[in-house]
Amino acid sequence: MDADLVIVGAGLFGLTVAQQAAEKAGAKVEIIDVRSHIGGNAYSYTDEDTGAEIHKYGAHLFHTSNPTVWKYVNRFTEFTDYVHRVYTTHDGEVYPLPINLGTINQFFHAHYTPAEAKALIESQAGELAGTDPTNLNDKGISLIGRPLYEAFIKNYTAKQWQTDPSELPASIIRRLPVRFTYDNRYFRDTWEGLPKDGYTAWMTRMIADPRIHVTLNTDFFDESQPLNRRALVGRVPIVYTGPVDRYFDYELGELKWRTVDFTEVRYDEGDHFGCPVMNFADADVPYTRAIEFKNFNPERRDRQNPDRTVVWQEYSRFASRDDEPYYPVNTADDHALYQRYAAKAKAEPMVLFGGRLGTYAYYDMHNVIGSALNAYEHQVGPLLRSRREAAGD
Ligand code: FAD
Ligand code: UDP
Secondary structure (H helix, E strand, O other): OOOOEEEEOOOHHHHHHHHHHHHHHOOOEEEEOOOOOOOHHHOEEEOOOOOOEEEOOOOOOEEEOOHHHHHHHOOOOOEOOOOOOEEEEEOOEEEEEOOOHHHHHHHOOOOOOHHHHHHHHHHHHHHHOOOOOOEHHHHHHHHHOHHHHHHHHHHHHHHHHOOOHHHOEHHHOOOOOOOOOOOOOOOOOOEEEOEOOOHHHHHHHHOOOOOEEEEOOOOOOOOOOOOOHHHHOOOOOEEEOOOHHHHOOOOOOOOOEEEEEEEEEEEOOOOOOOOOEEEEOOOOOOOOEEEEHHHHOHHHHHHOOOOOEEEEEEEEEEOOOOOOOOEEOOOHHHHHHHHHHHHHHHHOOOEEEOHHHHOOOOOOHHHHHHHHHHHHHHHHHHHHHHHHHHOOO
């Protein structure tokens, strides 16, 4: 092994640091991943039956307002003009989200102006005026009023957390956006879109450099293979993007995550929902939402099967150690535990902990790329240069 840098995890954090190290420092980089593919959770593949691009670890929509990140990602892919919009089914009707004037007028069978709708929601939210809600249920009512809260938030949130909202802490929601216009664009960022040839093509191009080598199906903690923790730590700079508690053999305890189970359903029709994401607000549908992947890429209609479609239904639950960790639960206890792991991580010789698992954080893709560019600039790059100088190169 003659690499200048070893990266554990071929997700967007690891790939960005690898790309920068090869390009800016001419470093030889070895990336390992326990999975059989690169891309981490942003990996996708084409479904032969329908022609849909399936996001294997859940729907991924790229959006950012960070010009540095937008410029960087555009070096490796073009983006489609996809604009994310979500709908929800409640009591046999489909409504637009986030809750906006269209949702409100449909729900109340009314034609309120923005000011009238605002006054109505304020008066309904006033039900709990003067109280300090401690549970999510009361907090939701105090933010948007009982009718909208019970229709669109209560049961969805209960499914997502597998817990009645009256038993969830109010701190989980700080705000529930309500728009008093008909704007139902989901994201507010300057740029959004989907990679024109798919996520995997984008990420493959990031590491198309002869100095970068990838070894898949390889676990950093498996000492029967040479690229393992015991053999490498302290000998070569390492960027570690796996779970921080796993790195320390869970010695302080386990950080809690939620995961998502997907159930695939195939239909003998070209389009099942007429949109890519349909949420289900009611308790009688056991899943939270359904993703119809074909509809993320209407520009590919000529390459998709006009008679078939595929939908993934999402079931959210708490993760055990063997599940894919998706969303940090992030209670006050988790946060305190992470701080203790972070202190240990800082003391590891020549190991930089990064990405969503390495820092126990929910990051969108643009956040992860931005933080990886920063980590290269301020930590990995200087370390590679100082080692090179010390070696007299
Ligand atoms: P990861 O992608 O998780 O990569 C870490 C890699 O490390 C993995 O490939 C893993 O196999 C590997 N690894 C772990 N342990 C080991 C080990 N012991 N040995 C070797 N390899 C190891 N972001 C958006 O911007 N828009 C979205 O719409 C969006 N939707 C999302 C939906 C879901 C369900 C989830 C979970 C995330 C979503 N994200 C979204 C966030 C996005 O997935 C992350 O920002 C990004 O993928 C994180 O990259 P990463 O490199 O930090 O981690
Ligand atoms: N939410 C809800 N109803 C919906 C969509 C969202 O109640 O139809 C609430 C729910 O509590 C959820 C939170 O808003 O946990 C964030 O949802 P979003 O879809 O924005 O994020 P994600 O689930 O993808 O993290």
